[in-house]
Amino acid sequence: MFSADILINESDFDLHWQMTNCERFALQDLLRRLQPSLSIEVGTYQGGSLQVLSRFSEKVISIDLNPDVAHKLKGKFANVEYRSGNSTNLLPELVQQMNEQASELEFILIDGDHSTIGVRRDIEALLKLEPKRRIVIVLHDSFNPDCREGMKTADWHSSPYVQWVELDFIPGVYHYEAYDTAAPRTMWGGFACAVLDPTPRQQPLTIQESQRGLFEAVFADSAHVCQHHKPSLTRRVTRRVRRLLK
Secondary structure, three states: OOOOHHHHOOOOOOOOOOOOHHHHHHHHHHHHHHOOOEEEEEOOOOOHHHHHHHHHOOEEEEEEOOHHHHHHHOOOOOOEEEEEOOHHHHHHHHHHHHHHOOOOEEEEEEOOOOOHHHHHHHHHHHOOOOOOOOEEEEEEOOOOHHHHHHHHHOOHHHOOOEEEEEEEEEOOEEEOOOEOOEOOOEEEOOEEEEEEOOOOOOOOOOEEOOOHHHHHHHHOOOOHHHHOOOHHHHHHHHHHHHHHHO
16 A cells, blocks of 8 residues: 655654654755754654654754653664653753853754643743754644744743744644544644854844744634633634634
8 A cells, every 4th residue: 555654754764753744854854954963852752753863963862751762762773862851950951061062953853841831941941052053943833822822932032043933834734633642623733943043143033923824714713712721812813813704
């Protein structure tokens, strides 16, 4: 039976990978272009994206809350260093280490805590980085309302090194029916992307949302309307969609 995997994945990427085809293709091509000396992954789960990071990076530091992840994957990737624990504690320590050393950090994938507070906390910990070279940060699940709120409300302006932020670098998906770990009528996936340079920015920073209209239209018909902890957002999005439909 034909599988689209042969068009998207390298033949030996055999670990379960919770990303859409466009996300997989984008991540592989981005890393193939960047060839990072050092990458960091926050949230490894079953190692799907880690196998890609390992392939295209000289070295990877993997952070995951669950110590079983390191135990399960240890020995599979020779260039991966595993750190088990809460990113709340581990990221500030790692950032301090990167700043004190001549760090070759060039790529970060954030895909750990999916709460608004957790996403924002991980971002703001990384914004204390003092980059020695260009750093590309990819944030998964920017289409999920809670994750997106954390990304939008993070204090990107606190770092003078942030040059560019786009919440819809790769659009997400709407799961009408339950799929994998996603509940029915929920919004997941999507890549946000940010770029940090060693030279402080010279222009005003704008948090871009190129697919904001798509996000708001889907949100208005999703299960998140009732679940979301910010009723004001629900009302604001619903009013906006109604205006668009008039």
